[in-house]
Amino acid sequence: MRELDRVRVLRPVAGDDDLTVPEGATGTVVAIYADGEAFEVEFTDPVDTLATVDAAALRIVERGTTPVIASEAKQSRGTTF
Numbered sequence: 001m002r003e004l005d006r007v008r009v010l011r012p013v014a015g016d017d018d019l020t021v022p023e024g025a026t027g028t029v030v031a032i033y034a035d036g037e038a039f040e041v042e043f044t045d046p047v048d049t050l051a052t053v054d055a056a057a058l059r060i061v062e063r064g065t066t067p068v069i070a071s072e073a074k075q076s077r078g079t080t081f
Helices: 069-076
Strands: 006-010 026-033 038-043 049-055 056-062
Touching: 006 038, 006 049, 026 049
Parallel strands: none
Antiparallel strands: 006 026, 006 056, 026 038, 038 049
């Protein structure tokens, strides 16, 4: 998994503010810990919270897109800003 991937939790998990994220909720990966052993996931429905989730408790729903950084765009087009 990578940042901005949409994921689904396979079991209830505790959010950072003590809210419980129910099994089946989907969220977005916003950080990766310990080389992919755990992920910080932002959930907005049915609860609005962040949660640190073990990789084994997540499944990818949709691959995220990584925004292009201006320096990378310049290199790929061969132009200067």
